Amino acid sequence: MTPSGLSVEVSHGALVAGARSADRERAVFDLRRDAWGHGLGRALDALVAAGARHAVADPADTPRVQAAGIAVTAVADGASAAVYGLPSSPAMRAVSVVLSTKRLRAGEGVSYGYTHRATTDTWIGLVAGGYGQGVARALGNRVAIAVDGRMCPVVGRIAMDVCVVDLGADGARTLPGTPVTLFGGEGPARGNLLAWTEATGWSAAELAGVIGASVPRRTVA
Numbered sequence: 001m002t003p004s005g006l007s008v009e010v011s012h013g014a015l016v017a018g019a020r021s022a023d024r025e026r027a028v029f030d031l032r033r034d035a036w037g038h039g040l041g042r043a044l045d046a047l048v049a050a051g052a053r054h055a056v057a058d059p060a061d062t063p064r065v066q067a068a069g070i071a072v073t074a075v076a077d078g079a080s081a082a083v084y085g086l087p088s089s090p091a092m093r094a095v096s097v098v099l100s101t102k103r104l105r106a107g108e109g110v111s112y113g114y115t116h117r118a119t120t121d122t123w124i125g126l127v128a129g130g131y132g133q134g135v136a137r138a139l140g141n142r143v144a145i146a147v148d149g150r151m152c153p154v155v156g157r158i159a160m161d162v163c164v165v166d167l168g169a170d171g172a173r174t175l176p177g178t179p180v181t182l183f184g185g186e187g188p189a190r191g192n193l194l195a196w197t198e199a200t201g202w203s204a205a206e207l208a209g210v211i212g213a214s215v216p217r218r219t220v221a
Contacts, residue, residue, distance in 0.1 A: 005128030006096045007216045010038050014091035015046030018083040027079030028054045036205045037212020044068055087193040087204035093184030094211055097177050099126045110164050111156030116141055123171025124164050127180050132160040134211035142199040146181040146189035
């Protein structure tokens with residue numbers, strides 16, 4: 001993981017299943033932008049395993065894609081959403097941790113400019129990962145993420161390396177190191193990218209791609 005603690009897990013099985021769900025003889029998969037942050041090598045391995053025939057690739061990656069037996073064409077199609085599982089069942093999971101917690105009194109503000117002020121006494125958690133790691137600034141005060149399997153609203157502006165969540169009145173029980181899922185996985189944040197697209201106006205591929213390109217990645221089954 002990065003010093004901030006944010007990283008992504010990319011499921012090989014999900015990529016393969018997504019590619020197999022499309023018409024592999026005709027579908028044109030999008031491998032540009034490092035396979036939208038999933039990693040070109042990972043996505044290419046999945047397409048080969050699924051028997052894909054066609055893809056769009058960045059010019060520098062074209063020889064590698066062709067060497068894998070996949071023809072490079074000019075325009076992608078809707079199959080790309082299927083292989084990456086976007087937006088509701090992403091093959092990528094963005095994971096982080098709680099760095100620290102703090103009591104917040106009613107009326108006290110959070111983050112730059114105090115765009116959020118607590119309406120009642122509560123606890124907040126500092127979560128690793130901010131706009132420096134690709135977490136869009138527009139998400140502040142507009143979405144929730146999963147802290148140990150419980151959805152908690154992101155409050156205040158997104159900072160460079162962290163964001164803040166409202167843990168509620170029982171937040172004192174949340175310890176540093178508690179796992180956080182921003183999107184993906186099998187828990188309540190699985191389809192979170194859909195809410196992120198509504199909050200930011202970005203596509204799910206852009207949202208996943210910018211984080212995937214900014215933090216360490218590892219392959220999971």
